[in-house]
Amino acid sequence: MNTRRTLATARRVLAQLRHDPRTLAMLLVVPCVLLTLLRYMYDGQPDTFDRIGPALLGIFPLLVMFLVTSVAMLRERTTGTLERLLTMPLGKLDLLLGYALAFGLVALVQAALASALTIGLLGLDVAGPTWLLFAVAVGDGLLGMALGLLVSAFAATEFQAVQFLPAVLLPQFLLCGLFVPREQMADVLRWASDVMPLSYAVDAMGRLTVHSGVGSEVVTDLAVIAGCALLALGLGAATLRRRTP
Amino acid sequence: MMNSKAGPGPAIRTTGLTVVRGGRPVLHGLDLEIPRGSVTGLLGPSGCGKTTLLRSVVGVQRTAGGAVEVLGRPAGDAALRHRVGYVTQAPSVYADLTVTENLDYFAAVLGAPKGDPERVIRQVGLTGHENDPAGRLSGGQRARVSLAAALLGAPELLVLDEPTVGLDPVLRQDLWQLFRGLAEDGATLLVSSHVMDEATRCDRLLLMRDGRLLAHDTPAALLAATGAADIDSAFLRLVEDTPRTADTVETGR
Numbered sequence: 001m002n003t004r005r006t007l008a009t010a011r012r013v014l015a016q017l018r019h020d021p022r023t024l025a026m027l028l029v030v031p032c033v034l035l036t037l038l039r040y041m042y043d044g045q046p047d048t049f050d051r052i053g054p055a056l057l058g059i060f061p062l063l064v065m066f067l068v069t070s071v072a073m074l075r076e077r078t079t080g081t082l083e084r085l086l087t088m089p090l091g092k093l094d095l096l097l098g099y100a101l102a103f104g105l106v107a108l109v110q111a112a113l114a115s116a117l118t119i120g121l122l123g124l125d126v127a128g129p130t131w132l133l134f135a136v137a138v139g140d141g142l143l144g145m146a147l148g149l150l151v152s153a154f155a156a157t158e159f160q161a162v163q164f165l166p167a168v169l170l171p172q173f174l175l176c177g178l179f180v181p182r183e184q185m186a187d188v189l190r191w192a193s194d195v196m197p198l199s200y201a202v203d204a205m206g207r208l209t210v211h212s213g214v215g216s217e218v219v220t221d222l223a224v225i226a227g228c229a230l231l232a233l234g235l236g237a238a239t240l241r242r243r244t245p
Numbered sequence: 246m247m248n249s250k251a252g253p254g255p256a257i258r259t260t261g262l263t264v265v266r267g268g269r270p271v272l273h274g275l276d277l278e279i280p281r282g283s284v285t286g287l288l289g290p291s292g293c294g295k296t297t298l299l300r301s302v303v304g305v306q307r308t309a310g311g312a313v314e315v316l317g318r319p320a321g322d323a324a325l326r327h328r329v330g331y332v333t334q335a336p337s338v339y340a341d342l343t344v345t346e347n348l349d350y351f352a353a354v355l356g357a358p359k360g361d362p363e364r365v366i367r368q369v370g371l372t373g374h375e376n377d378p379a380g381r382l383s384g385g386q387r388a389r390v391s392l393a394a395a396l397l398g399a400p401e402l403l404v405l406d407e408p409t410v411g412l413d414p415v416l417r418q419d420l421w422q423l424f425r426g427l428a429e430d431g432a433t434l435l436v437s438s439h440v441m442d443e444a445t446r447c448d449r450l451l452l453m454r455d456g457r458l459l460a461h462d463t464p465a466a467l468l469a470a471t472g473a474a475d476i477d478s479a480f481l482r483l484v485e486d487t488p489r490t491a492d493t494v495e496t497g498r
Contacts, residue, residue: 008353012342019341019378080337084394087303089326090354243307243321245266 001093009090009098010105013072017106027068027106031060031114039122046123050209053124055178057114057133058205061107061141062198066169069103069148070161077152086242095240096149096233100142107141108134128208132218136208139225140201146232147197153239172198177206197228254317256281256402256433257302261311264297264456271297272456274311279435279449281401284428286444287437288476289453295437296334298453299404302435303331316401327355330395334406336387337394340380344371344390347379348397357398365393368423370416385412392420396427403427405436409443421446444476452480459483 017024035056042049076082085095111134118124126133151168155161175185175193182193193199204221211218257279264272271294279285287295300306301313304321313320316328338347348362366372369389374382379390392408403424409417421443424434428448436447444450445464452459452467460467460483464476473479 004356005354008350012339012346012350015346016339016341079340080333080335081339083305083333084331084337084351085354087305087326087329087331088351088354089323089356094354243305245307 001091001097005090005094006097006101009095010101013099013102014105016072017102023068024106027064028110028113031056031064031110032117034060035114035118036122039118049122050125051206052178053118053122054126054205054209055176055202057111057118058136058140058201059173059176059178059198060114061110061137062144062147062201063165063169064110065103065107065141065144066148066151067162067165068106069099069145070152070155070164071148071158072099073149073152074155074158074161078157082240083244086240092237092240096237099149100145100233103145104138104142107138107145110141111137124209126209127212128218129212129214132214133205133208136201136204136218136222136225139222139229143197143201143225143229143232146229146236149236150232150239153236169198172196175199176202178202197225200224200228254281255279256283256316257435258314259298259301259311262298262301262308262313263310264294264301264306265309266297270309270456272301275458277451277458277461279433281433282428282431283448284424284434284436284446285449285451286447287435287451287453288441288444288480289439289459291439293453294456295439295453296406297456299331299406299435299437303329303404305331327398328401330397330400330403332388332392332395332403332405332408334410336379336384336391338379338387338390340387341378343376343378344382344393345375347390348393351394352397355398361397362393365396368396369393370419385416388412389420399432401432403432403434405434407437407439409438409440417443441475441477441480450476452483454484454487457487459487 035053038052038056039049115133119126147168151164152161155164175189175196176198177193182190182199185193200221204218204225207215207218255278259275259277262272262275263270275298287298289295297306301308302315302320304325315325318325344366345362348365352361366375369392371386371389371393374386379387382390388408388411392405395403409420412420424436428434447464449463450467451461467476467479471479471482473482
């Protein structure tokens, strides 16, 4: 690993985003708009918003980073820039960490905007510390990034890459406890939800809003999210081959 | 910097290089040597295995047999990543970044000296386009951004896959002059083309067909040996003299 190459990669990824202001705006604005919509959908049931709002604060960064990374990495593969980079003295880790830094920063800004909006204007009550909320949101964003990176290896076209969103994330979305509390689900479904990382992202956000201070359960959730992100990143790194058939 | 490591031995040596792609043999045990400080043209029809050979030299092609040695090391060796520049057929640059942003990034990855991006932009004649997004340039201009990226850090070996496709005659002439200048400074160039009239600009020629080498010689020697007036006819004579083999029709790129 090499700091100069990692930072250069992060700068390059951010420069690409800067040249695409529409994507950047949608990354930051769409979650805020959806959260506002949700708040007024449940205008008569503030309790429901208090339950769903935080869950979505955890889901948005994951969803968005998954999509952006899978398409960005697929583009690197199909345009030949990845092959060029791998003929250069760039470590696979330099590339992956460069992406992680750049998209982690975007996830942080997105989380800051979305939580400022939900806590400030939309009146969501969060008992836990704000920094921990940010930490979970960034962790979710990085997990989404790592998963997106991994699936990009299995997509040959951008159409396929986009289809991985419903294939990989929708089952997690359905089983994460947003619709039916996880403990009320049939055993098989609950076991499935136990091994899905999004469940921990939603759990962490839920606990954060209810309990003040830094609970050990939130820390465990965060550790599971980080572990899954690292695992996906490691598997993704294995798909970056310098020699191809 | 280029001629500082002119070292002994050929720039490229392959022995029995065999590549199989999708179950089909694409290269059939190639043996060749390319001396340092020369411009070698790799000529042959589309689909004859030129790109596969170039990829094997750069070390990104999975091979099925034989050996490829580049600048005294096995192809693809980590120590070669500073010393070999590779330009793929399709320009591999970031379309959403400007010319300068592209080159600054690749220069940072290579650890190229400061000012190198400006130097290579001049070399490929893209002065005035520094701040244009690569995606908005013409095809030929984008190909030159890709070439410029390979020139960063002054590599000892340049492997160029059809770098002059789609360029007007003046630009092609300029680029061949650039290649000649780089070779005079000690660099080795391996340039593929399917345009036979570029052959006369090379020191040596590799004529390829169906994954086999038809000839490997200087342009003058090739013409003398075949008694042909130009490389196109020399190629045809060589093809007529080579018996077709069973697998000739089913090779890949």
